[in-house]
Amino acid sequence: MHSMHSHEGLLIGEHFLLGDYAAAEGAIMAGCRFFAGYPITPATEVAERMSTRLPQVGGIYIQMEDELASMNAILGASWSGAKSMTSTSGPGFSLMMENLGLGIMLETPCVLVNVQRGGPSTGLPTLVGQQDMMQARWGSHGDYEIIALSPNSPQELFDLTIRAFNLAEKFRTPVLVMTDAEVGHMTERVIIPPPEEIELVQRPLVRKGDVEPDHFRIFRDPETGDDGQVAPMAVAGEGFRFHITGLTHDERGYPAMNAEASEWNIKRLVKKIRLHRDEIIQVEERYLRDAEIVVVSYGISARTSLWPIEQARKEGIRIGYLRLITVWPFPAEQIKALAKKIRAFVVPEINAGQILLEVERCAAGQAQVIGVNRLGGDILEPQQVLSALRAAAGKPDTTKADKC
Amino acid sequence: MADFDITDAGQFEHFGTESVGDSDWITGQHPMDGLLRGERLPHIWCQGCGLGTALTTFIGALQWLEAEQGWDLDKVSVVSGIGCTGRIAGYVRLDSFHTTHGRAIPFATGLKLANPELKVVVMSGDGDIAGIGGNHFIHAARRNLDITVICVNNFNYGMTGGQVGPTTPHGAKAVTTQYGNFEYPFNLPYLAAASGASFLARWTVIHARRLEWTLREAMMYPGYSFVEVIAPCSTSYARWNPEGRGLDPEKLRRRGLELMKHYQNIGKVAHGTHPKDAAIKVDKEGAIVEIVEGVFSNEPKPDFQSAIDEQAQVARERWQAAKKMLNERSQIPQRTDIIFRTEVQLGGFGGQGIVSAGRIIGQAAAIYDKLEACFTQSYGPEARGGAAGSQVVIASDPIHHPHLIEPTNAIIMSQEAYTKYVPKMATGATLLIDDGLVTLSPDQRQDLKTYGISATQIAEELGNSRAANTVMLGLWTAIIGAVSKSAMQQSVAKAVPPKTVEVNLSAFEAGFKKGLRYQVNNTL
Numbered sequence: 004m005h006s007m008h009s010h011e012g013l014l015i016g017e018h019f020l021l022g023d024y025a026a027a028e029g030a031i032m033a034g035c036r037f038f039a040g041y042p043i044t045p046a047t048e049v050a051e052r053m054s055t056r057l058p059q060v061g062g063i064y065i066q067m068e069d070e071l072a073s074m075n076a077i078l079g080a081s082w083s084g085a086k087s088m089t090s091t092s093g094p095g096f097s098l099m100m101e102n103l104g105l106g107i108m109l110e111t112p113c114v115l116v117n118v119q120r121g122g123p124s125t126g127l128p129t130l131v132g133q134q135d136m137m138q139a140r141w142g143s144h145g146d147y148e149i150i151a152l153s154p155n156s157p158q159e160l161f162d163l164t165i166r167a168f169n170l171a172e173k174f175r176t177p178v179l180v181m182t183d184a185e186v187g188h189m190t191e192r193v194i195i196p197p198p199e200e201i202e203l204v205q206r207p208l209v210r211k212g213d214v215e216p217d218h219f220r221i222f223r224d225p226e227t228g229d230d231g232q233v234a235p236m237a238v239a240g241e242g243f244r245f246h247i248t249g250l251t252h253d254e255r256g257y258p259a260m261n262a263e264a265s266e267w268n269i270k271r272l273v274k275k276i277r278l279h280r281d282e283i284i285q286v287e288e289r290y291l292r293d294a295e296i297v298v299v300s301y302g303i304s305a306r307t308s309l310w311p312i313e314q315a316r317k318e319g320i321r322i323g324y325l326r327l328i329t330v331w332p333f334p335a336e337q338i339k340a341l342a343k344k345i346r347a348f349v350v351p352e353i354n355a356g357q358i359l360l361e362v363e364r365c366a367a368g369q370a371q372v373i374g375v376n377r378l379g380g381d382i383l384e385p386q387q388v389l390s391a392l393r394a395a396a397g398k399p400d401t402t403k404a405d406k407c
Numbered sequence: 408m409a410d411f412d413i414t415d416a417g418q419f420e421h422f423g424t425e426s427v428g429d430s431d432w433i434t435g436q437h438p439m440d441g442l443l444r445g446e447r448l449p450h451i452w453c454q455g456c457g458l459g460t461a462l463t464t465f466i467g468a469l470q471w472l473e474a475e476q477g478w479d480l481d482k483v484s485v486v487s488g489i490g491c492t493g494r495i496a497g498y499v500r501l502d503s504f505h506t507t508h509g510r511a512i513p514f515a516t517g518l519k520l521a522n523p524e525l526k527v528v529v530m531s532g533d534g535d536i537a538g539i540g541g542n543h544f545i546h547a548a549r550r551n552l553d554i555t556v557i558c559v560n561n562f563n564y565g566m567t568g569g570q571v572g573p574t575t576p577h578g579a580k581a582v583t584t585q586y587g588n589f590e591y592p593f594n595l596p597y598l599a600a601a602s603g604a605s606f607l608a609r610w611t612v613i614h615a616r617r618l619e620w621t622l623r624e625a626m627m628y629p630g631y632s633f634v635e636v637i638a639p640c641s642t643s644y645a646r647w648n649p650e651g652r653g654l655d656p657e658k659l660r661r662r663g664l665e666l667m668k669h670y671q672n673i674g675k676v677a678h679g680t681h682p683k684d685a686a687i688k689v690d691k692e693g694a695i696v697e698i699v700e701g702v703f704s705n706e707p708k709p710d711f712q713s714a715i716d717e718q719a720q721v722a723r724e725r726w727q728a729a730k731k732m733l734n735e736r737s738q739i740p741q742r743t744d745i746i747f748r749t750e751v752q753l754g755g756f757g758g759q760g761i762v763s764a765g766r767i768i769g770q771a772a773a774i775y776d777k778l779e780a781c782f783t784q785s786y787g788p789e790a791r792g793g794a795a796g797s798q799v800v801i802a803s804d805p806i807h808h809p810h811l812i813e814p815t816n817a818i819i820m821s822q823e824a825y826t827k828y829v830p831k832m833a834t835g836a837t838l839l840i841d842d843g844l845v846t847l848s849p850d851q852r853q854d855l856k857t858y859g860i861s862a863t864q865i866a867e868e869l870g871n872s873r874a875a876n877t878v879m880l881g882l883w884t885a886i887i888g889a890v891s892k893s894a895m896q897q898s899v900a901k902a903v904p905p906k907t908v909e910v911n912l913s914a915f916e917a918g919f920k921k922g923l924r925y926q927v928n929n930t931l
């Protein structure tokens with residue numbers, strides 16, 4: 004598992020691929036060689052693809068007994084040096100929250116793909132939702148920062164799964180790919196470049212002989228252990244004889260039950276993400292220069308907002324577009340700056356207003372924030388978004404049916 | 408056992424503090440010093456607890472494996488969950504993982520599978536392994552993953568103050584069963600056996616030497632090995648139950664030792680006992696009156712890793728076959744014409760290849776004609792009852808909205824689909840039907856351009872009724888013109904089973920020719 008992988012077995016070229024399959028191929032291209040999961044609609048196809056493909060590239064696929072086990076198994080595999088992944092949807096995502104927290108606490112690189120469906124509870128197994136966006140941010144107990152990406156097509160499911168691995172490795176943390184049933188179950192062209200053209204990041208790692216085991220600090224590199232720095236990790240079996248625990252710990256990984264240790268611990272977990280926000284945050288911008296109304300959205304809802312935006316602009320409404328490719332950490336500074344210049348934000352999403360809350364927080368009353376919501380089960384109708392844009396601009400809504 | 412002179416002088420604080428500094432507990436004088444983390448000592452366990460002995464036997468077994476079997480202890484990982492036993496991972500100087508409550512086994516599963524060179528030992532308590540982690544315990548046994556699971560059973564949740572657990576004997580008391588435990592406990596070796604484990608053993612910590620020998624065997628065993636270690640809980644369990652009656656709670660070491668003596672008295676060594684006969688026996692008060700001990704089973708069977716390795720070989724061969732097909736892709740010149748948003752609805756019943764047909768159109772457009780194409784299929788209740796539906800959007804420009812707004816054309820192969828989809832079609836849209844299966848209604852929409860073909864019949868005549876969808880695709884290609892014929896032919900050839908390429912291409916051609924005739928002679 005430790006050695007560099009050959010390119011044998013990698014799928015390249017142009018393929019008409021299901022979104023879920025694209026996530027699997029992205030993972031394999033990123034070097035993922037361990038997948039543990041549990042069947043759940045609409046994420047099952049990620050697991051199915053991995054079960055066929057991983058043995059072809061020397062990897063391991065295992066179906067665990069539940070999502071609690073799946074999340075733990077990928078953490079264990081990561082500590083054996085494998086890039087590892089799981090995928091799930093709503094109910095399984097809830098079960099994974101327990102050990103997502105362990106992954107964060109142990110600073111374990113791994114990737115979790117959530118193909119969101121409608122909730123709460125069993126909800127709408129086959130139908131779309133974007134209702135786990137706040138759970139992605141806050142779902143596991145305790146204080147932490149998280150990285151979550153939101154693809155809007157099978158191509159992006161491929162690309163962003165690779166990026167998720169790169170971020171996970173670089174920052175030694177679980178990374179979430181927050182897609183949805185629509186994108187996961189959509190088939191489109193996916194262009195897979197040859198592996199030489201794909202930049203891969205490997206975790207900071209100490210190997211046998213790099214440092215004396217007695218001087219090794221699994222959670223802080225004494226050389227570069229400043230704010231926001233990520234300490235190199237070791238993997239099992241290399242002689243470091245390290246200890247890690249889900250308890251609050253010191254730099255050696257040993258339990259440390261006091262307020263000072265907790266502050267040191269959490270600050271580090273938070274700062275390594277916050278101080279690298281600029282590097283982690285990716286957005287797509289359109290028409291922001293002249294915008295007086297800005298659509299802030301992500302994933303499939305951002306994509307389906309494009310036609311209404313273009314339609315509204317044809318009607319003379321100055322609409323801008325800010326798509327959150329990285330949802331967490333949130334691009335707060337950009338929203339704050341925009342709020343000073345524009346009249347209103349419109350936030351289309353398939354939930355009752357989750358990312359809306361973040362936009363409101365950042366707008367801080369300086370710009371109006373209007374939600375366009377569908378509560379799971381289907382994507383937003385273009386007409387619904389267009390009507391909201393017209394209303395935001397104070398324009399009358401025409402009754403004729405507009406056509407995409 | 409000799410009645411040691413035990414004083415409780417020097418009893419230390421064991422709750423609420425954690426050692427964080429260097430320690431003088433390790434002197435280098437003790438033969439086990441090298442495998443303990445001195446800087447973590449003193450440990451948190453109560454005096455009189457059996458965990459010290461359990462840890463000692465474990466380290467003894469490891470030292471023997473190193474000395475006698477040439478084990479490299481750098482390759483040994485210890486994984487534990489939460490609880491008193493869970494702390495063992497923190498005291499052994501090995502790669503060690505203190506995970507979440509109940510999850511040591513799945514963590515160990517990932518660790519072991521990703522690096523089969525590692526020897527992975529899970530050491531945790533009864534609440535952790537058989538309570539919150541019970542599901543993981545039985546599934547790992549079922550898989551016969553090559554790990555060793557050591558469950559230290561003290562009959563209650565010790566760390567949280569002595570609550571009832573999945574191994575608390577019936578009738579026994581705990582802080583949460585003050586009237587006696589009304590539930591029945593697991594017989595852990597029997598549970599493991601029923602789940603597929605074939606190395607099964609149990610010892611109390613009083614049988615320290617035999618326990619150590621068994622731990623050696625368990626760790627060397629190729630597959631899932633399970634050892635239950637019965638240990639006294641001098642603080643909590645002893646407080647409430649007959650075994651600890653009359654013993655001074657201020658003298659924990661004494662209380663622990665008395666419990667061990669009791670276990671010694673009631674222990675019955677019987678190797679090879681069937682696990683079903685190994686239930687821990689209690690009297691009416693819940694007092695333990697018999698503990699059967701020994702190695703109950705040691706019969707290796709094919710382990711998990713070898714099954715995985717065998718499959719990997721098959722998988723690689725399959726990739727080689729798939730790769731050959733991937734490389735056989737011809738190129739079609741880039742289209743220069745503009746295709747406006749074309750929405751295709753396909754409908755029929757299961758088995759007609761409605762989903763495949765939609766995918767073939769999408770693939771032809773996206774891969775061979777280099778257009779934008781988005782294919783979706785109906786899931787859920789909509790797709791049940793034998794109905795099948797799929798949708799494709801095709802355009803030169805990026806497709807923002809992936810769903811059909813108003814289908815500009817449709818391929819309909821059942822009466823049910825005709826009823827369902829036709830009302831949603833755009834004004835002036837084009838409707839293609841298998842006219843052997845679909846009868847137009849008397850009030851058929853006059854704005855639609857309708858074309859029929861006996862697709863199923865034609866396919867049957869060609870010798871494969873399953874090619875009916877391809878006949879429809881030929882018709883669609885000729886009439887709609889959104890995707891080139893050569894792109895469609897290549898897409899069909901790539902999508903259908905290799906043995907049916909020829910018949911499908913003939914079916915496509917039949918549909919295409921009929922479409923061309925329609926183009927000349929107008930509609931139905």
